[in-house]
Amino acid sequence: MHVIIGGGSGFIGSALAAALHRRGDAVTIISRRAGPDRITWNQVTVGDVPPSDAVINLAGKHILDMRRRWTAAYRDEVIASRVETTRALVDALNALPRPPGVFISIAGKCFYGTGEIGADQEYPQLTEDSEPMGQDLPAQMVAVWEREAEGIDSARIRHVQVRIGIVLGRAVSSSAERGRWRVETSGGILPILCLPFRLGLGAALGHGRQPFPWVHIDDVVGLLLHAIDTPTMAGRYNAVAPGIRSNREFTAALARQLRRPVLWTIPSWLAAAAVGTERASILLEGQNVVPMRTLASGYRFRFPELEPALRDLV
Numbered sequence: 518m519h520v521i522i523g524g525g526s527g528f529i530g531s532a533l534a535a536a537l538h539r540r541g542d543a544v545t546i547i548s549r550r551a552g553p554d555r556i557t558w559n560q561v562t563v564g565d566v567p568p569s570d571a572v573i574n575l576a577g578k579h580i581l582d583m584r585r586r587w588t589a590a591y592r593d594e595v596i597a598s599r600v601e602t603t604r605a606l607v608d609a610l611n612a613l614p615r616p617p618g619v620f621i622s623i624a625g626k627c628f629y630g631t632g633e634i635g636a637d638q639e640y641p642q643l644t645e646d647s648e649p650m651g652q653d654l655p656a657q658m659v660a661v662w663e664r665e666a667e668g669i670d671s672a673r674i675r676h677v678q679v680r681i682g683i684v685l686g687r688a689v690s691s692s693a694e695r696g697r698w699r700v701e702t703s704g705g706i707l708p709i710l711c712l713p714f715r716l717g718l719g720a721a722l723g724h725g726r727q728p729f730p731w732v733h734i735d736d737v738v739g740l741l742l743h744a745i746d747t748p749t750m751a752g753r754y755n756a757v758a759p760g761i762r763s764n765r766e767f768t769a770a771l772a773r774q775l776r777r778p779v780l781w782t783i784p785s786w787l788a789a790a791a792v793g794t795e796r797a798s799i800l801l802e803g804q805n806v807v808p809m810r811t812l813a814s815g816y817r818f819r820f821p822e823l824e825p826a827l828r829d830l831v
């Protein structure tokens with residue numbers, strides 16, 4: 518097969534490209550930068566897209582880039598990087614006389630939004646058919662992004678929409694500061710979550726009851742391959758492990774794996790001050806996402822439960 522991956526140079530895209538190469542498929546990446554086996558978004562905009570069997574769009578400015586202060590300009594960049602790349606691809610693919618068999622668009626679990634859940638209430642289960650719990654900014658952004666992807670000509674091109682949870686990638690330890698402490702490096706959020714523990718500041722976030730919809734990177738890649746290979750799959754699929762846990766349980770499991778204590782709780786006001794109120798819900802709230810259609814499609818998670826996933830990754 519020939520698979521085109523928008524944003525294929527990133528954390529998920531490079532893992533997917535490696536898996537496709539391992540099974541003998543050819544990969545072209547769409548990037549802002551030209552290079553071997555790459556095309557640029559400018560080429561896509563003028564309809565210069567090579568023939569392919571499957572197209573996936575993973576492009577998007579990182580919403581939780583801690584090096585950037587959350588400003589209106591940054592927020593607009595986060596939205597535009599998803600909406601404009603998706604629009605360019607949808608227009609180019611729709612215009613092809615021989616389009617790819619499948620277009621896979623990506624969205625996030627933030628689609629399901631956040632709601633007021635009391636201390637004595639259960640978080641509602643959210644399947645692919647559920648409406649959002651509420652409309653915070655991340656939910657609004659994902660809704661706009663999904664709507665743009667729905668412009669694909671689904672009569673000619675099978676459309677699969679994957680809503681991805683918080684992706685846990687491998688945390689590779691390397692010594693720093695003459696071996697006094699160790700840092701984990703790799704894409705995804707796990708190295709960021711590990712660092713406070715390494716510094717002896719391991720903490721839960723906010724009230725801690727909020728669900729933490731995690732998924733192992735191998736399962737994101739596995740589900741995307743499954744979606745390419747399964748002609749009956751169309752519509753929405755949640756890429757979230759069945760063994761979802763609360764933020765407090767996740768933090769405790771990570772602490773056990775790192776053999777470090779959980780010493781404190783980062784209060785909501787501090788998290789909001791650190792990352793900005795508009796995107797703080799990503800850290801402070803969570804959604805009880807259930808991969809109902811994903812399991813019904815026949816996909817079997819390699820890491821359905823948290824502890825084996827953390828043992829594999831950390």
Ligand SMILES: NC(=O)c1ccc[n+]([C@@H]2O[C@H](COP(=O)([O-])OP(=O)(O)OC[C@H]3O[C@@H](n4cnc5c(N)ncnc54)[C@H](OP(=O)(O)O)[C@@H]3O)[C@@H](O)[C@H]2O)c1
Nearest residue numbers: 524526527528529548549575576577578598625681683684
């Ligand atoms: N990682 C997660 O936990 C997670 C969870 C839910 C959803 N997602 C979604 O899955 C997608 C891939 O995630 P990821 O973690 O692999 O992201 P990533 O590592 O940040 O990579 C995304 C790619 O997007 C391209 N990109 C960045 N800024 C851009 C911009 N302003 N305009 C156009 N392209 C831009 C970059 O490619 P070039 O530099 O080559 O152009 C980059 O390699 C994202 O859309 C993300 O929202 C990720």
